[in-house]
Amino acid sequence: MRATWRRVVIVFGPLFGALAAGWMIIALTGGDANGAMWQLLVGAVGDLPGATHTFLETGRVAVPNELLRSLAKATPLLLSGLAVALALRGGLFNIGAEGQLMVGALTTAWVGYAAAGLPLWIHLPLALAAGACAGAGWAAMAGALKAWRGAHEVIVTIMLNYVAILLTHWLVNGPMRDSTSLAPATPQVLPTARLWAVEGGANFSAGFGIALASAPLVAFLLRRMALGYEIRAVGANPQAARAAGIRVGWITVTVMALSGALAGLAGAVEVLGVHRRFLDAFSPGYGFDSIAVALLGNLNPAGVVFSALLFGALGSGAVHMEAFTGTARQIAGIIQALVILAVGVRAFRIPWRDRKP
Amino acid sequence: MDAVAEPFVHMAGITKTFATGVVANDDANLAVQRGTIHAIVGENGAGKTTLMNVLYGRYRPDAGRIRLDGRDVEFRSPADAIKAGIGMVTQHSTFLPALTAIENVLLGHEPAVLGVLRLRAAMERAEEIAAKLGITLDWRARADTLSVATLHKAEIIRALYRGARILILDEPTAALAPQEASQLFSLLHDLVQSGHTVLLITHRLREVLEHADRVTVMRAGRTVADMASDSTTAAELASVMVGPSRKVYLAAEPAGETFGEEPTLAPSDRAAFAVVERHPPHAAPLPVLEVRHLIVPGQHGRPGLQDVSLTLYAGEVLGIAGVDGSGQSELCEAIVGLRTPAAGTILLNGKDVTHRPPAYRLRKGLAYCPEDRQRDGLVLGFSVAENLLLGHHREPEHGGGAILNPQRLRDATRMVLQLHHIEAPSPETAAAYLSGGNQQKVVIARCLLGKPSALVAMHLTRGLDLASVRRLYSILEAARSQGLGVLLVSLDLDELTEAADRIAVLFSGRLAGIVTRQEMDRDTLGRMMTTGAAH
Numbered sequence: 078m079r080a081t082w083r084r085v086v087i088v089f090g091p092l093f094g095a096l097a098a099g100w101m102i103i104a105l106t107g108g109d110a111n112g113a114m115w116q117l118l119v120g121a122v123g124d125l126p127g128a129t130h131t132f133l134e135t136g137r138v139a140v141p142n143e144l145l146r147s148l149a150k151a152t153p154l155l156l157s158g159l160a161v162a163l164a165l166r167g168g169l170f171n172i173g174a175e176g177q178l179m180v181g182a183l184t185t186a187w188v189g190y191a192a193a194g195l196p197l198w199i200h201l202p203l204a205l206a207a208g209a210c211a212g213a214g215w216a217a218m219a220g221a222l223k224a225w226r227g228a229h230e231v232i233v234t235i236m237l238n239y240v241a242i243l244l245t246h247w248l249v250n251g252p253m254r255d256s257t258s259l260a261p262a263t264p265q266v267l268p269t270a271r272l273w274a275v276e277g278g279a280n281f282s283a284g285f286g287i288a289l290a291s292a293p294l295v296a297f298l299l300r301r302m303a304l305g306y307e308i309r310a311v312g313a314n315p316q317a318a319r320a321a322g323i324r325v326g327w328i329t330v331t332v333m334a335l336s337g338a339l340a341g342l343a344g345a346v347e348v349l350g351v352h353r354r355f356l357d358a359f360s361p362g363y364g365f366d367s368i369a370v371a372l373l374g375n376l377n378p379a380g381v382v383f384s385a386l387l388f389g390a391l392g393s394g395a396v397h398m399e400a401f402t403g404t405a406r407q408i409a410g411i412i413q414a415l416v417i418l419a420v421g422v423r424a425f426r427i428p429w430r431d432r433k434p
Numbered sequence: 435m436d437a438v439a440e441p442f443v444h445m446a447g448i449t450k451t452f453a454t455g456v457v458a459n460d461d462a463n464l465a466v467q468r469g470t471i472h473a474i475v476g477e478n479g480a481g482k483t484t485l486m487n488v489l490y491g492r493y494r495p496d497a498g499r500i501r502l503d504g505r506d507v508e509f510r511s512p513a514d515a516i517k518a519g520i521g522m523v524t525q526h527s528t529f530l531p532a533l534t535a536i537e538n539v540l541l542g543h544e545p546a547v548l549g550v551l552r553l554r555a556a557m558e559r560a561e562e563i564a565a566k567l568g569i570t571l572d573w574r575a576r577a578d579t580l581s582v583a584t585l586h587k588a589e590i591i592r593a594l595y596r597g598a599r600i601l602i603l604d605e606p607t608a609a610l611a612p613q614e615a616s617q618l619f620s621l622l623h624d625l626v627q628s629g630h631t632v633l634l635i636t637h638r639l640r641e642v643l644e645h646a647d648r649v650t651v652m653r654a655g656r657t658v659a660d661m662a663s664d665s666t667t668a669a670e671l672a673s674v675m676v677g678p679s680r681k682v683y684l685a686a687e688p689a690g691e692t693f694g695e696e697p698t699l700a701p702s703d704r705a706a707f708a709v710v711e712r713h714p715p716h717a718a719p720l721p722v723l724e725v726r727h728l729i730v731p732g733q734h735g736r737p738g739l740q741d742v743s744l745t746l747y748a749g750e751v752l753g754i755a756g757v758d759g760s761g762q763s764e765l766c767e768a769i770v771g772l773r774t775p776a777a778g779t780i781l782l783n784g785k786d787v788t789h790r791p792p793a794y795r796l797r798k799g800l801a802y803c804p805e806d807r808q809r810d811g812l813v814l815g816f817s818v819a820e821n822l823l824l825g826h827h828r829e830p831e832h833g834g835g836a837i838l839n840p841q842r843l844r845d846a847t848r849m850v851l852q853l854h855h856i857e858a859p860s861p862e863t864a865a866a867y868l869s870g871g872n873q874q875k876v877v878i879a880r881c882l883l884g885k886p887s888a889l890v891a892m893h894l895t896r897g898l899d900l901a902s903v904r905r906l907y908s909i910l911e912a913a914r915s916q917g918l919g920v921l922l923v924s925l926d927l928d929e930l931t932e933a934a935d936r937i938a939v940l941f942s943g944r945l946a947g948i949v950t951r952q953e954m955d956r957d958t959l960g961r962m963m964t965t966g967a968a969h
Contacts, residue, residue, distance in 0.1 A: 301838050303827045310824060314813040319772060320804045321825035322793035 091373070091419030092387065099412040103404055113404040120397020121147050121390035143393060145279035149351070151389025153178070153363040155288040156343035158370030158381045159295050160336040164216075165376050166299060167332035168312035173219060173234025174340040175364025176241030180215045181208035181341025182348045183245045186355035187253065189266025189348065200269040205287075205345050212341015213334040215241060220333025224326035230333070238364070249357045261357040272350035282350025289382065291339065296378040298335075308332050340364060369417040388413060440504050442468035442631055443489070443600060448498035450484055458484035459495070460655035466600075466648075468503075471622060471632045473642040473663065476652035476675055477927070482635045483525075485652070486602050489633075490522045491515035502600075521593025522602040527585045531578035536560060538577055539592040563594050566628075567621055583614040587621070594630075601625065602633045607641060608759055619645045637757040639668040639964045653677050672960035676927060720748040721784070722919040723769065723800070723888040728778035730764040737943030739764045739775070744938055744945070746888055746919040751910075753934030754923040756963055761943040762923045763805060766890050769921070770802045771795050783887055796825055801881035805892035805923070807870075811877040814866035818858045819847040821865045822880050832883060850879045854909055871902025878906060882913055889913070892923040907933060927959055941966035 096114070104110040123141025131139055157174040164171035171177075185208035192200060219237060222228040246261075255264040274282035299305040310318040311328045319325050343363060348355055370388055374380030395409030443466040450459040459481045466472040474482045487493045489500065491509030500507050502518055509515045512522070529538040536557050545552045557573050564571055569587050577585065586606055593601055603622075607615040622632050622645065634646060642649050643663055651659040651674045659674045723746040732738025739761045746752045754762055767773035769780055771792035780788045787795050796802065804810035812821050819833075823843060827834040833843025847861035856875045858868055865873060874894065881889055889910075895903045910933075914920060924930050930937050931954045939946040939962040947968040949959065961967055 301840070303834060303836050303838060306820070306823070306827050306838060310813055310816070313815050314809075316810045317804075317813050317824065319792070320770070320802060320810045322791070322796040323825070324791065324793065 091416050094419055095412045095415035098415050099408055102411065103408060108404050109402060113398050113402045113408070116398040116401045116404075117391075117394040117409065119143065119394070120401075121394035142277065142279050143397060145275055145281035147386070147390040147393040148285050149280040149282070149389070150392045151385045152282070152285045152288045152350075153343040153347050153360070154367055154370050154388050155382060155385035156291060156346065157340045157364050157367035158374060158385050159291055159378060160212075160339035160343070161367050161371035162374060162376040162378065162381050163295055163299070163308075163339065164332055164336035165371060166312050167308040167328065167336075168315065169220070169223070169329065169333060169336070170231050171216065171219075171234055171333065171336050171340075172231055172368065173216060173237050173241075173337075173364070174343075174367045175360065175362065176234070176238035177212035177215045177337040177340035178344035178347075178360060178364045179241045179245045180344070181212035181337075182344030182359070183248060183253070183263070183355050184208050184211035184341070185345035186263045186266060186348045189270035190264040190354070192270075193267060195269055197269045200267065201272070201349070204266070204270040204349060205342065208341045208345025208348070209338040210341070212344065213338035216337025216340070217330055217334040220330035223333075224329040242358075245355070246357055249355055253355075255354070258354075262352075263355040265354045266349060270349060271353060272346060274350050280351045282346065284346030284350035287342070287346055288385075291342070292378040292382045295339075299378070304331070340367075343367075366413075369413070369420070373416060373420050440501065441465035442503055443633070444501040445485070445489060446499055446501075448485060448488055448495045448500075450481075450488060450493055450495050457655050459488065462498070462652065462655065462657045464489075464650055464657060465660070466631060466633060468631055469626055469629055470647040471626055471634055471645055473634045473636060473646035473649040474652060475636060475639065475642060475649060475671060477925075479925075480652040480675075481655040482652050483604055484655075485657075486522065486604060486633065486635060489515070490520055490602060516596050516598070519597055519599040520602065521590075521596060521598025521600070523586065523589040523593060523604065523606060525605040525608060527577070527582070527589065529577040529585055529589065532576065534574050534576055535571060535580065535588050536573040539573075539588065539595055543596065560591055560595055563591050567591075567624055569621070583618070586618065590621070590625075594625075599629070600631045600633065602635075604635045605637065606634070607636065607638060608757075615641070637964055639671050639961075642671065643668060651675055668961060668965055669957060672964060673957040676956040676960045719750075720917075721745050722748050722782070723921065724779075724781040724784075725765070725769065726779040726781070728765070728768060728780070729776045730761075730768050730773060731776050732761075732764070732943065737761055739768065740944045741778075742940070742943075742945045744921075744948075746921050748887065748917045748919050749914055750935040751914060751920045751922050751933050753930035753937040754921065754940060755927060755930050755937050755959055756925075756940035756946075758925055760940040760963075762892065762940060764943070765940070766802070766805070766892050766921070766923060769890055770800065793825075796884070799884075799887040801884065801886035801889045803874075803877050803881050803889065803891040803894060805896075807874050807877050812865045812873055815864055817862045818851070818856075818865055818868070818876060819843050819861035821876055822847055822850060822883065824880060826880070826883055829884075850883070854879045855905060869902075871898045871905070874898060874902065874906060875909070878909055882909070882918075886918065888919045888921065890921045890923075893925070894922065895924075895926075895929060927956055931956065931959070939963055 100110045100114055103113050120143055123143030125141060125144065128139050128141050131137055157178055160174050160177070161171055185204045188204040188207040192203065195203065215237060216234070219230050219233040222233050223230045249263055250261045253263045255262055272283040274280070299309060307318070307323050307328050310323060311325050315325050347359065352359055366388060370384045371381055373384035373387070374382070391409045391413055395406040398404050398409070399406040443464065445462065445464040448459050448462045451457050462481065462485050464485065474485070476482050484493065488495050491512045491514050494510070500509070507518055509518070530541070533541070536553060539560050540556050545556055560573060569591065571584065571588060580588065590601065606618060619641070626632060636642060643666070646663045649661055649663045649666065649671065650657050651671065653675060658677070725742060725744045728739055728742045730739035737760070742761070742765060744752070754765065756762060764773060768775045771787070771790060775788070778788070779786060782795060782798055782800055785798070787798065808814060813824065823832060823834055826832045827838070829835070830839070832846050833839045844861050850856070851858055851861070854875050856879065857872050865876060868876065894906060898906070910920060922930065922934060936948055936950050937954060937959065938948045939959060941963060944966070946962040946966045
């Protein structure tokens with residue numbers, strides 16, 4: 078009971094603290110703090126009461142566009158947040174989700190436009206799998222270097238981010254560029270590789286379903302599967318895991334690969350559901366925000382769902398807030414940063430370590 | 435100055451009890467004359483290092499007083515002791531690996547002008563000290579590039595640089611090759627010549643006889659003898675060190691005892707328990723584990739293993755004795771597969787497993803109880819059930835498998851908890867919340883879960899209360915009578931002489947000899963452990 082309460086405080090404390098700080102910053106700089114906060118909320122969930130009313134009256138489902146946009150923004154954050162959380166549960170700090178996402182996105186785009194003549198039920202899963210595999214391979218390099226050469230995964234994944242970002246940049250400006258496009262981008266993916274998406278610019282696609290379904294799968298892996306058990310054991314005490322016969326090096330590579338696969342999938346659903354092509358520098362840093370998402374979610378798949386939705390809502394609400402009150406959207410960035418700071422201060426506090434057993 | 439005047443260093447009635455209830459020093463007395471090498475010997479846990487830490491100001495004694503050069507002193511911290519002219523070189527180097535030798539020497543006393551280090555002046559002084567002692571040293575080399583022997587010299591120079599007149603050395607030769615050790619001793623003799631006083635903790639009695647002027651023997655926290663080293667022998671020292679035999683480990687459990695509530699026993703209270711009857715080992719000796727000509731390279735200046743051969747039979751307890759760091763960890767880790775031997779063969783139930791990974795050996799009937807249960811044995815944040823599953827997590831009968839079976843795991847855990855009297859509120863309780871004894875029982879229960887034919891157990895009872903010790907041994911005894919062979923590593927001779935059928939003694943990485951139950955004699959064992967002599 079106390080532990081539950083504690084978890085609530087750990088998760089919600091930083092959030093409300095950061096919102097309050099954001100309110101104060103707006104007020105202190107002479108803005109309409111109440112109005113801005115209200116528009117932030119409206120921008121995040123839209124006219125939810127109205128939509129509920131309509132549903133109850135007429136039975137017609139009309140999800141507000143603002144809510145759809147929040148969910149769309151949450152999609153890549155959720156997948157890459159799961160990626161970071163999974164790696165951290167295995168004791169590895171995967172800073173490279175951004176690079177894995179980019180590599181995954183480009184590979185998916187390539188399979189999406191180059192593999193012509195396939196039926197949808199083969200082409201779409203193939204394109205998604207290609208992105209996941211590319212991300213997995215990219216991350217597994219860092220895992221292998223850690224396992225067998227002792228190179229720290231933080232350094233390696235950061236370096237691989239540069240390699241991935243510059244490599245995709247070069248490919249999409251050079252060999253893979255669609256010559257008919259003004260912006261540097263690959264050709265459009267074929268209709269057989271596209272994810273279902275809502276018309277009208279909310280960017281909401283079936284990718285959200287994929288992301289949401291991944292969370293319970295990761296939870297199942299960690300809680301109920303022998304591989305997940307090994308990952309947790311290696312993450313919590315590699316020496317004991319080794320003494321019990323678990324191949325720590327192999328698990329390190331495997332967990333990095335799985336983490337990279339999730340990050341690659343994040344890139345894949347953005348390409349197949351939103352942009353329909355690989356756009357140069359399309360990611361505003363999903364892979365980096367995902368670290369905060371994972372930590373705020375307490376490395377717990379359900380928690381990651383919550384924090385990804387929160388970050389998605391903040392991002393979507395900020396645009397709305399700026400449009401309607403003139404408050405700079407960077408305020409949302411500040412709130413996000415404050416949440417990360419507050420979480421970061423406590424991130425590695427493990428309850429039973431507080432007092433000596 | 436009067437010849438019978440007070441000694442230079444005089445510690446009287448020193449008593450030190452730790453928060454855990456362990457009495458490390460119990461009315462200990464020490465008198466050291468100026469300009470001598472004074473050795474302090476004793477078994478592990480006899481209180482030697484604690485006594486020296488009291489002198490060095492690291493611990494404050496509960497009772498007793500310290501006089502230095504005829505004046506009462508009270509040290510609140512090592513800084514006070516350093517000011518009073520005491521320097522200490524601990525067993526494991528305290529140099530920071532990433533700093534250079536000279537930076538380490540200066541650490542804590544950095545001479546600086548406006549925040550800029552005056553390295554050159556310091557280096558000249560350090561070099562002057564070194565030159566007097568005939569030591570050459572690369573002062574600009576990083577500490578982690580220096581050998582253990584060089585580090586020791588550098589640490590001695592650091593103590594002298596800080597103005598030490600009294601030098602405490604804790605096991606300085608433990609990690610040194612024989613030539614390095616003799617160099618060190620000639621250095622110590624030079625120091626004594628120039629008026630310094632040396633206090634030397636050691637396990638090696640030959641060093642004491644050859645180099646020390648006097649020797650104080652400690653046992654169970656007390657100083658039990660003080661002799662001139664030229665009037666004693668290794669045999670006498672060994673026998674005073676180990677003392678009269680005490681029987682504890684296989685004692686019958688007193689009726690109506692409640693487990694877990696018994697306070698930790700002071701060493702002197704141990705004699706009160708009767709010995710239980712041992713069942714003879716199985717009639718036909720069946721080797722379960724064979725180690726042939728095993729060579730393991732040493733790390734961090736430790737000796738490693740040099741050509742060790744052993745055979746463990748079904749139904750026997752083979753004890754491994756030796757002072758700490760004689761190769762015990764290397765032996766056990768090589769057997770389990772956590773360390774790669776340079777040469778030699780390991781047979782498990784007659785099959786060569788030398789090049790197999792740990793998981794294979796554990797599956798094929800080997801069980802391993804590591805030396806540090808909290809570091810290597812348990813995942814403290816995991817529940818008791820999850821800890822029992824560790825290593826068995828691919829075995830369906832224990833609730834493992836590609837997909838785990840939580841219900842079966844819970845049931846299996848409850849059964850194990852009951853069977854071995856492990857006190858845990860529930861299978862879901864985190865292992866971190868269990869007492870040390872119950873944690874160790876979880877580790878042993880896990881070891882026995884796979885019905886192994888051989889168990890490698892290191893420091894099984896270290897730091898545990900008596901009730902837990904007895905429970906652990908009754909668990910082991912049951913398994914042994916079913917044919918389990920146990921390789922039992924311990925630093926405690928009492929534990930080994932009571933529990934083991936045979937004892938193999940390691941000395942500096944090689945096998946000094948194997949003693950059978952009939953020949954087990956504490957003096958012999960003590961001599962083998964400290965001098966490496968065959969019995």
